Each structure stands twice: as C-alpha cells, then as structure tokens.
Amino acid sequence: MSGGYYDIDAILTDAQKIPCTFNISVPGLGYLESPTLRDLSTGTTVLLPLWMASQIILARIRNTTLLEFDVPQALSPRVINALKADPRSVDLRALATHFYGLGIKTLELLSDEEQMCDVLANSFKIRAREVSDHAHNPRGALGEGADFLRGLDEMERQSE
Incomplete structure (x- = not known):
C-alpha cells in the first residue's frame, strides 16, 4: 500500500469505520448517531470513517480534543x-x-x-x-x- 492519492487500497483503508467518542456536544450532528436526533451530546460514541476521525482528532477547540477514538x-x-x-x-x-x-x-x-x-x-x-x-x-x-x-x-x- 503506497498511500498515494489514487491508491485504492489506501482509500478503502481510510473508509473503514472506527468507534469514536465525542468529548464535546456538537449541534446539528445528532444524525451520526440516529436519524431522529438533532444534536450530538458529550460522551456519545459513533462510528466514523478513519479519514474523518483522524482529522477531527487533530483539531482542538480551546485545548480540548474534540473526540477520542476507541481501538477498532x-x-x-x-x-x-x-x-x-x-x-x-x-x-x-x-x-x-x-x-x-x-x-x-x-x-x-x-x-x-x-x-x-x-x-x-x-x-x-x-x-x-x-x-x-x-x-x-x-x-x-x-x-x-x-x-x-x-x-x-x-x-x-x-x-x-
């Protein structure tokens, strides 16, 4: 797996979903847990694609990590x-x-x-x-x- 832009194996690896727990509440993202929820509350665990989870993990708001990921x-x-x-x-x-x-x-x-x-x-x-x-x-x-x-x-x- 070379990890290049058009490497299908890298794309498929990054698409695998991993369990992540949000450390903050996020308005408007409740649909990630359930189609009927409006907001995502603190402590909620959802499955996110690896590429998305890794980007959110790197982001911080006021020195707070937005989410933690659990080992797949x-x-x-x-x-x-x-x-x-x-x-x-x-x-x-x-x-x-x-x-x-x-x-x-x-x-x-x-x-x-x-x-x-x-x-x-x-x-x-x-x-x-x-x-x-x-x-x-x-x-x-x-x-x-x-x-x-x-x-x-x-x-x-x-x-x-």
Whole structure:
C-alpha cells in the first residue's frame, strides 16, 4: 500500500469505520448517531470513517480534543492475544479486509501502543513466511492451507 492519492487500497483503508467518542456536544450532528436526533451530546460514541476521525482528532477547540477514538474491534485485545498465540490461525480478512493498513493508521493515532506495533510486525513476518511457503508449495495451498489463504488481508494477497 503506497498511500498515494489514487491508491485504492489506501482509500478503502481510510473508509473503514472506527468507534469514536465525542468529548464535546456538537449541534446539528445528532444524525451520526440516529436519524431522529438533532444534536450530538458529550460522551456519545459513533462510528466514523478513519479519514474523518483522524482529522477531527487533530483539531482542538480551546485545548480540548474534540473526540477520542476507541481501538477498532479488529485490533481488540482479544485479536492481539490471538495473534500473539498463533498469527497463522487468525482470519484477518474477516476482521478487516485491509487489516494491516488499519493497524498502521491506528498506530499513527495512538501514542503508547508499542506492544500492538510489535505484535502486528511479528504477525506480518510469520504470516509472510507462510505465504511464501504456499507460493513455493502449491499442494499445501489446495489442501490444509486453503483456509489460511482465504484469510489473507489485501496487503498479504498482493505479496503472493
């Protein structure tokens, strides 16, 4: 994923929705939570596209961050623990089509997630070896490795 202007994978990664909690009330944005609400109140959690959330997080009013974002479900502690145990057993595609792109963007927004960074990097290395093995041994890809190959995220599929 090069991240260029016309890179479809970067666009699709940025379009993934993440849970965000507003630290202020915002008049006229209640429709983000429900079509019948007029205003968005403090403490409300809504799903926003990653590109929008990252821009709002950077904005401040009177030294107040407008919103906090919660770690996406695809990067929850449960998933991170599963990746620590055996990265090859996790169906990344079911979690997020652009799983590693989401991980990279999430890590850019977090300041103290060194453990998540290490787990994602290690998972990518282990899974890359598995992808390479399947590329050189197609018989495994047709049998027991088929489930693993179906669970590859877009970045892994492009490296095949």
